[in-house]
Amino acid sequence: MTAGTTASLVSTKLHEYGDMTRAALRRYLPEREPRRYLYDLLADYPQRGGKMMRPSLCIATARLFGAPIEQALPTAIAIELLHNALLIHDDIEDGSEKRRGRPTLHLLHGVPLALNAGDTLTLMALRPLIENRTVMGEGVALMIISETERMARECAEGQAMELGWRHYNATEIGDAEYLEMVLKKTCWLATIFPIRVGALIGSRGVADPESFLRFGFFLGAAFQIQDDLLNLIGDERYGKEKDGDLWEGKRTLMLIRALRESNSNEHERLCALLCRSREQRSLEDVIWMRWLIEKYDGATYARQFAQELAGAALHEFSLLSAGLPDSHDKLFLEQMATWVIARN
């Protein structure tokens, strides 16, 4: 298997399932007043593109078990709506300035309108989940709603951990705490939840969702670390603000390593910089933080960590899928482990 074939199959499937989800999603975005203040805002982030990894994972896992795409589509739409809703809120909470190559929603329309749009988008995700009753039956539909509740709780806990670290300037964070935060904040919505509900749909509620936790975690954690790396070293294809994580004081694996490895003077200065708000941080501060991360090989350390996690994801997937017939979807899910660390 070469990197080229991996990218080819993964990107083909992401396009295929992504386009389907995007087309079906339009039906759930009302085209009525107040468009300027609400519905245009709801449609903004979904229209900007995105990788569509989350709905694709859901559809592929459902198909892995033999379900037709139509049965997974409502849940895939709900996942994408929830993802975009959380992006709006995340951007406000992080004070982010760019999303998918354009200014964030709250910079374009102000925090109150953006917040309201995010709330509405979250509630809009309920509609396709309710419609699962007619597609999947009440039992499976209830299971998916229950999974959604769990995912929302885990996400909120992870987001609280990260925001709390920044607000109270936590500097004694280790890799284990970082992984736990990523597990909750990123992995549950990005990988664990789509895979778990996909398995429930495909098996008509028989598969045990707990079996998919490890694969989803390793895949999602590798994805997040690569995302953090791209924020530090990515090129113009990366749609977010360059060095945004440093401006926001995010506790990434690289920053945690710098905190851990730095000498006492460096440590003191870094803690003082992290204590400042984004507005108080200067370009020189950010440049110095980058230098410190480079000094302690932060990028290499994180890259190696992500590669190891991708390997673990492959191992877990081989255990999960051993009894399932070979298919494009099986290959796609397997190759996602390599794709998440190779993307740019």
Added chain:
Amino acid sequence: MSYSKRLHRDDPVRTGPIRNFSGLYQSNYSDGHSSNSSSSASSKNGAPADGRERSQDEGIGLAYRVIEKHIRDGKKNAERFNDQPYNARPITDGFPELLERTIRYQNELLPLWLQALGSAVRIDSLRMPNTPGPFTRPESNNPASHGSKAISLEIASARPVQVSLDLREHSEALPLISLGLRAVDENKPPLNDISFAPATTRGAIRLRISVPDSHPPGTYSGVIVNRDSGETLGTLSISIAE
């Protein structure tokens, strides 16, 4: 011009880029679930004590420890929300069990209890998918379940529908009729185009349902009775999507 000792750098550890992605997956953590690797060599926060070098076992061991703890915590939380055992056990010949089942069957046939018991049965089937229930419950898009219950469904509908049929055992041979399905909302018209017809093979029956295109979406329920005796034999519920 001085000829001082010539500067000599150590040979580099590697002389080319690392491109062996495939080698990444030939790691030696075949027992990936063991979560106690290298803990003594790690610092208090899960990173290696020297901070510079870290074997693959350490990173993966740490990640496995995090996810295993998460799974344990998830189980604890689930127990906090629901600590009632499901009492799933094999059916025995004991009198109490037989009495309990008989009473339950009778109760489920009473139209007054239809809605509440219908929900209970659905929750049971959600928790214990392999536990056989007292009634057949074929779903409209699951052909496998139709065949096993000797009832075939013929649905004429332009929209997605979900059919829920509860029928007393051995009722297939009796003359069945539906008295029409009604919605809770009295403004919605009843669904009347429902008929049972004997099938051509092995005594199986066919349930035919026709949903007019203009019929309002919603859930419609009603009873199935013995045409000759008027005895209630089951319930039929149809949910029509928008």
